[in-house]
Amino acid sequence: MFKDLDPLLHSQLRLAVMSLLIGLESAEFTFIKEKTNSTAGNLSVQLDKLSDAGYISVEKSFKGKKPLTTCRVTKKGLRAFEDYVTVLKQYINK
Amino acid sequence: MESENQILSTEQSLEIITRMIRQAHGSAKRNSVYLIVWGVAIILANLGMFILIWVEYPRPYLVWLIAIPAWFATFYLSYKHRQEARVSSHLNRINSFLWYSYGVIIFTIVVFGFKINYQLNPIILLVSAVPAFVSGTIIKFRPLIFGGVLFWLFGIICFLIGGPWQYLVGAVAVATGHLVPGLLLRNKNDEQHVQGS
Structure with a gap:
């Protein structure tokens, strides 16, 4: 019996964000936007969802006079991503 | 990227994960400037030592002293790169601390060089x-890996030869x-991914 895939991660943009952040210590909003080829509005919404679930931490600061948003994966996010990949493997190998 | 409501197949999920992990690999090209700055400075210093010893210059x-502008250039470039960096990776941090440690060790060897009669070249190369x-x-x-191996070989050669020739080997x-x-x-194609940025 397979577990269900985590609905929060089983979405194109949120999965892309988590996959990108998993190999990094932290990344700026503009970097994530560029690499995921997403719009700022959509990305903001998805980052909020991941942040609300505790999968990522979002830090807002300033770089000079420009606002800066930095994201990083939390331990909970890392566990959720590992579980997601484990379940995904089960589906692929069935 | 499309909206979140698109239903993903397992293959699509896997493709996204693979593609994004690859995207996280930055370019290490930026680090090349430090190798070039220090490469030029130390080559000039070694050649200068070799020539000045032959012409019997007293000092x-x-x-x-050419290392001083190289240090200023390094501080300026690393400050600029830190300001421009939009992403931080574990490997990048490990790589940076590896070179900081190297700088500290070389500084210590040079400062206490008088304890070993300034026979520094073989040790510095190793x-x-x-x-x-x-x-x-x-x-x-790979060229940097081979460079590391060559440093080791040239270090051994330096132990075997003496005098001003060590500076030429250096x-x-x-x-x-x-x-x-x-x-x-520096000239590496951006498409050829190099991990760490």
Whole structure:
């Protein structure tokens, strides 16, 4: 019996964000936007969802006079991503 | 990227994960400037020492003052790169601390050089093999790995020969271990991913 895939991660943009952040210590909003080829509005919404679930931490600061948003994966996010990949493997190998 | 409501197949999920993990691999090209700056400075210093010893100049070691502008350039470039960096990775941090440690060790060897009668060249070349080899492995860049191996070989040669010839060997070692890998890294195609940024 397979577990269900985590609905929060089983979405194109949120999965892309988590996959990108998993190999990094932290990344700026503009970097994530560029690499995921997403719009700022959509990305903001998805980052909020991941942040609300505790999968990522979002830090807002300033770089000079420009606002800066930095994201990083939390331990909970890392566990959720590992579980997601484990379940995904089960589906692929069935 | 499309909206979140699109239903993903397992293959699509896997493709997204693979593609994004690959995207996280930055370019290490930016680091090439440090190899070039220090490569040029140390080659000039070694050649300067070699020539000044031959012409029997009383204070040939003054040529090492060339390291001062190299340090200023390093501080300025690293400050600029930190300001521009939009992403931070674990490997990037490990790589940076590897080179900081190398700088501290070289500084210590030079400061206490009088304890070993300033027979520094072989030791400096052997110590230089470590960051070049490990950094080359971290960023998956073979010329730097080979450069590390060459540092080790030239270090052994330096032990076997003496006098001013050690400075000539030192210049060749730095050319093959820092300058050439730095120039190759700088000219590397962006599409060829090099890990760590």
